[in-house]
Amino acid sequence: MALDPVTQVSGRAVFIPGADIDTDRIIPARFMKCVTFDGLGEFAFYDVRFDSETGGKTAHPLNDPRFEGASILVAGVNFGCGSSREHAPQSLRKYGFNGVIAESFAEIFFGNSTTLAMPCVIATAADVVKLRDAIEANPATVVTIDVENLRVTSACGLNFPVTMTDSAREALVSGRWDPIQELLDNAAAIDAKAKELHYV
Amino acid sequence: MQGAGAPPTPAIFFTMGKSLFQKVWDAHTVGTLADGRTQLFIGTHLIHEVTSPQAFGMLRDLELKVKFPHRTFATVDHIVPTIDQDAPQDPLAAEMMQALRKNADDFGVTYFDLASGKQGIVHVVGPEQGITQPGTTIACGDSHTATHGAFGAIAFGIGTTQVRDVLATQTLALEALKVRRIEVNGDLRPGVYAKDVILHIIRLLGAKGGIGYGYEYAGDVFDRMSIEERMTVCNMSIEGGARCGYVNPDAKTVAYLRGRPYVDMSDFDATALRWLSFASDPDARYDDIVRINAGAIEPTVTWGISPDHGISITETIPDPAKAATPLEKASIEEALAYMKLEAGTPIQGVKIDVAFIGSCTNGRISDFREVAKYIRGHKVAAGVKAIVVPGSQIVAIQCEQEGLPKIFTDAGFEWRGAGCSMCLAMNPDKLVGDQLCASSSNRNFKGRQGSPTGRTVLMSPVMVAAAAINGCISDARELFHLENPAAVA
Numbered sequence: 001m002a003l004d005p006v007t008q009v010s011g012r013a014v015f016i017p018g019a020d021i022d023t024d025r026i027i028p029a030r031f032m033k034c035v036t037f038d039g040l041g042e043f044a045f046y047d048v049r050f051d052s053e054t055g056g057k058t059a060h061p062l063n064d065p066r067f068e069g070a071s072i073l074v075a076g077v078n079f080g081c082g083s084s085r086e087h088a089p090q091s092l093r094k095y096g097f098n099g100v101i102a103e104s105f106a107e108i109f110f111g112n113s114t115t116l117a118m119p120c121v122i123a124t125a126a127d128v129v130k131l132r133d134a135i136e137a138n139p140a141t142v143v144t145i146d147v148e149n150l151r152v153t154s155a156c157g158l159n160f161p162v163t164m165t166d167s168a169r170e171a172l173v174s175g176r177w178d179p180i181q182e183l184l185d186n187a188a189a190i191d192a193k194a195k196e197l198h199y200v
Numbered sequence: 201m202q203g204a205g206a207p208p209t210p211a212i213f214f215t216m217g218k219s220l221f222q223k224v225w226d227a228h229t230v231g232t233l234a235d236g237r238t239q240l241f242i243g244t245h246l247i248h249e250v251t252s253p254q255a256f257g258m259l260r261d262l263e264l265k266v267k268f269p270h271r272t273f274a275t276v277d278h279i280v281p282t283i284d285q286d287a288p289q290d291p292l293a294a295e296m297m298q299a300l301r302k303n304a305d306d307f308g309v310t311y312f313d314l315a316s317g318k319q320g321i322v323h324v325v326g327p328e329q330g331i332t333q334p335g336t337t338i339a340c341g342d343s344h345t346a347t348h349g350a351f352g353a354i355a356f357g358i359g360t361t362q363v364r365d366v367l368a369t370q371t372l373a374l375e376a377l378k379v380r381r382i383e384v385n386g387d388l389r390p391g392v393y394a395k396d397v398i399l400h401i402i403r404l405l406g407a408k409g410g411i412g413y414g415y416e417y418a419g420d421v422f423d424r425m426s427i428e429e430r431m432t433v434c435n436m437s438i439e440g441g442a443r444c445g446y447v448n449p450d451a452k453t454v455a456y457l458r459g460r461p462y463v464d465m466s467d468f469d470a471t472a473l474r475w476l477s478f479a480s481d482p483d484a485r486y487d488d489i490v491r492i493n494a495g496a497i498e499p500t501v502t503w504g505i506s507p508d509h510g511i512s513i514t515e516t517i518p519d520p521a522k523a524a525t526p527l528e529k530a531s532i533e534e535a536l537a538y539m540k541l542e543a544g545t546p547i548q549g550v551k552i553d554v555a556f557i558g559s560c561t562n563g564r565i566s567d568f569r570e571v572a573k574y575i576r577g578h579k580v581a582a583g584v585k586a587i588v589v590p591g592s593q594i595v596a597i598q599c600e601q602e603g604l605p606k607i608f609t610d611a612g613f614e615w616r617g618a619g620c621s622m623c624l625a626m627n628p629d630k631l632v633g634d635q636l637c638a639s640s641s642n643r644n645f646k647g648r649q650g651s652p653t654g655r656t657v658l659m660s661p662v663m664v665a666a667a668a669i670n671g672c673i674s675d676a677r678e679l680f681h682l683e684n685p686a687a688v689a
Contacts, residue, residue, distance in 0.1 A: 017530075022643075028647055034296075037254055085251065107441075107443050108356075170234070179235075
């Protein structure tokens, strides 16, 4: 299975404020009553985008027409914490996001996102603030995550380094972000390991 | 270098000891992948109805089989109603239950279904069947898989695409974790439970403090804990940001597992020795060590919307004006606004609407026994809905054999069937509006218990019972006279 390398992603960006944004926030549990991931996009951040009493739109950034069509999500610390639900990055992907820039990521979310070819890069708090201010000032500005060189650049002149684990970067830029084929190819080694383990 | 004629030095003197994590990781490493990640063998795969159907769908699309069906174990927990378990009124829930039935049948996977009498929360079922064993790797599409670390297993939650990977290959592409040893030494004070210990640790180290780490829980307190108490602690490793947490296996671990259905008893002594050999070496190297004084831990409750928003029951709700950083200030303000709580006021006395005892954190027989010791002669306060949900059908039967349901119902609690219930709102047990719930579960996120404005206060089961009886968040030590150490197990 040859996969497309993900060397960079670009698009307009939206900043979602708050620390520790958990995967229940990204996709409330009731929308996980499904047997496919189809259709999850419309439920991303549902309970903070819509008032639970009136059903009306809230002041959430994803409801702000200035950020409509944004494909880069910018956030604070510990983004994607909590439940391991892949439904969270799936819903972001289907909503239209191609990449996330945050101060830090919860590990399971990070891994799930990488496997969906959605790069998650870590920026300093100061750079996140600069990026937030830049996109607030000019929501049309195009932001690029350069996965290959681990930098974030913007049409408005921002250019700062970001980090990501070596293995995730390598998996993305070499088109190996979905590891299934490589795992399958090692069938003989898997069988040998299974024989070694007493409990298997 | 040794000079000629010098006595040979045993190689062991030059080898740094290994932690349990390193031993288990090394024993399960299949190879290194092109991107540098380890291909790790997953000896035990637990699955449930919520995060597996898409994985089976991918398997069908790729025309793949389950590689080791005998190492895959399924149960149904998240969506099961706790009243009339096998009759979900929700057609989507029924569809998910049917999908798991079909997938288990089509792919030859063991399924502890409702009719088996062994159904329950996946993290309760694995240990009680003896599937969870020391020195093994365990994965499940559920972040609370860390629970199984209580046995000295490396156990962690995975996404659905990874569920596919384990089904198809019994392996995962993973990066090794660093290991932080968390030592809690000294004596816990009366009325302080395993739940308080882990809430205290998360409060100290933060909800993101464990990112990149596995936690090794060590020291007097964990040595003394029962296996079920260790499960409570390991369960919430993920709330501290650590993907897994474990306690080294010891004689209690062996005793707990002896004779359970999936434990091979043919040469049990050898099996037990092998299990114990995975315990961290005394000279193991750790990436970090944290030491905590057990005597400083008090009954702990959350006040906010992240599990690290914890305070002792005797403290007041944090004041954003006293925050150290603008970020912390904003975080406290957001939490207080959501929780509708006032800065600087005592957490004790905050009125509750719902009380929930159960979940993979605190839904085991020891949890119900402990609460039942104290609630006789008490009544749930008027206007409080209090529900008690055993973690598995087997736990429910144990409770019945010991007469516990009657003790709870006499005190005004509702006694339910096994499932995840009100921990996560995928079944009919949900908060309504901005109800405030005293909960023995693991997450106080916004909306976690099913209402977008519902409020959760995490605490130990005994503290939940005290809150239910008083109608407000309370110090169980006072209500139940727990200060007498002899009265506390």
